[in-house]
Amino acid sequence: MSIVLIAAALYLLAAWLVMRRLLADGGAGAGFWLLTAVSAVALHGLFHYLRWRHGGGLDLHFFAALSLVGLGMATLTSAYAATGRLGALGVLVYPIAAAALTGYAFAGNHVARDLDWRLELHAWLALLAYATLAIAALLAIMLWLQERALRRHEFRGWVRVLPPLTELETLLFRTIAVGFVLLTATLLTGALFVEDFFAQRLSHKTVLSLMSWLVFGALLFGRWRYGWRGTKAVRWTLTAMALLVLAFFGSKFVYELVLRRG
Incomplete structure (x- = not known):
C-alpha cells in the first residue's frame, strides 16, 4: 500500500509543479515535474504488476480497469510533455490517475483471470x-x-x-x-x-x-x-x-x- 500512497503523492506533486510553472512563465515544458510524473507512472505500473503476480492473472474488474486507463492517460500525458507538447494536460490527468489508483488499491482484491x-x-x-x-x-x-x-x-x-x-x-x-x-x-x-x-x-x-x-x-x-x-x-x-x-x-x-x- 505504501507504493500506492507514494505514487498518488507524486502524481499530485507533479500536477502542482505543472500548475506552478504554467502560472510562472506560461509554459510547461519538460522539467523536474516530468521526472516526478514518470516516477509516479512507474510505481503505478509496478503496483498493478505485483497485484497480477500475486493473483496469478490479469485483473480487469471495474476499479482495476479504471486504474489502468488512468495509468495509460498519465503515460500519454508524460509522453506529450517529453516532446514539448501540452504539458498542461498534467494538471487534469495526474490527479485523475492518482484517484483511479487509490480507488483500485482500496477496493479490495478480485479474482484474477488467466486469459x-x-x-x-x-x-x-x-x-x-x-x-x-x-x-x-x-x-x-x-x-x-x-x-x-x-x-x-x-x-x-x-x-x-x-x-x-x-x-x-x-x-x-x-x-x-x-x-x-x-x-x-x-x-x-x-x-x-x-x-x-x-x-x-x-x-x-x-x-x-x-x-x-x-x-x-x-x-x-x-x-x-x-x-x-x-x-x-x-x-x-x-x-x-x-x-x-x-x-x-x-x-x-x-x-x-x-x-x-x-
Whole structure:
C-alpha cells in the first residue's frame, strides 16, 4: 500500500509543479515535474504488476480497469510533455490517475483471470483505446473552453497557458486518429477471439462500442473531407467518448458493483 500512497503523492506533486510553472512563465515544458510524473507512472505500473503476480492473472474488474486507463492517460500525458507538447494536460490527468489508483488499491482484491494471449491482446488494445480517446476528450474540452474564452475576448488567466488554437486542434485530431485505430483493432480482435461476442451480456457493450466507432470515424471523415473543426469537432468527440464510457465502464459498473455479478 505504501507504493500506492507514494505514487498518488507524486502524481499530485507533479500536477502542482505543472500548475506552478504554467502560472510562472506560461509554459510547461519538460522539467523536474516530468521526472516526478514518470516516477509516479512507474510505481503505478509496478503496483498493478505485483497485484497480477500475486493473483496469478490479469485483473480487469471495474476499479482495476479504471486504474489502468488512468495509468495509460498519465503515460500519454508524460509522453506529450517529453516532446514539448501540452504539458498542461498534467494538471487534469495526474490527479485523475492518482484517484483511479487509490480507488483500485482500496477496493479490495478480485479474482484474477488467466486469459489466453488472444484475449489479453484484446483487453490491452481496449484499455489503450480508452486511454487515448479519453485524452482526446480532455483536449476537446480544452479546445472548447479556449474558443469560448477567445470569443469573449478573455485573454488572461488560463487561456495564456494553452498552445495556439490550431496546434491544439491538430493534436486533438491526431490523438483521435490513433485512438480510432486502436478502437478498430479492439473491435476486430473481439470479433475474432472473444467467444459469444454478441451474447446477451456483451450485446449492449458491442452495440455502444460500434456506435462510438462510427461517430469517431464520421468525425475523422468530416475533418478530412469537409474540414470540420471547432464546436462541431468537440461535440462529436464528446458524444463518441460518452458512448464508449457507457459501453465499457457503464456495463462494468452495473454488472460488478450494482448486480454483483462480476
